Amino acid sequence: MISLTDSQKIGMGLTGFGVFFLFFGMVLFFDKALLAIGNILFVAGLSFVIGLERTFRFFFQRHKMKATGFFLGGVVVVLIGWPIIGVVLEVYGFFLLFRGFFPVAVGFIRRVPILGSLLNLPGISGLADKVGESNNMV
Secondary structure (H helix, E strand, O other): OOOOOHHHHHHHHHHHHHHHHHHHHHHOOOOHHHHHHHHHHHHHHHHHHHOHHHHHHHHOOHHHHHHHHHHHHHHHHHHHOOHHHHHHHHHHHHHHHOOOOHHHHHHHHHHOHHHHHHHOOHHHHHHHHHHHOOOOOO
């Protein structure tokens, strides 16, 4: 079993609530307040889970500056009050930031009994193959 510190447990909760608020804000037609709360909770939760120094190192690596700019720029745009444009920027930045993690995640999901079967459905398998292929050795 994985041992988590209290701050990591708090971070998991903050990140979970952040994802919930982001999803709920999009379901409610891009509600500005819910998206702003979700963004703040997600970034704060990530900082609690991996630590403040590692969070800064992750976001501000030289090869991830474009992705960080889009992601944090999207957060700022949502906080300013333009939720649709901000979410589009955030999603693009998120995919650029975490694209090295997607092949690992797809490989893991393929081994999960029910979810693996879903990834093998005709329309989804091509998308999963595309997301799961790694262009670089990250």
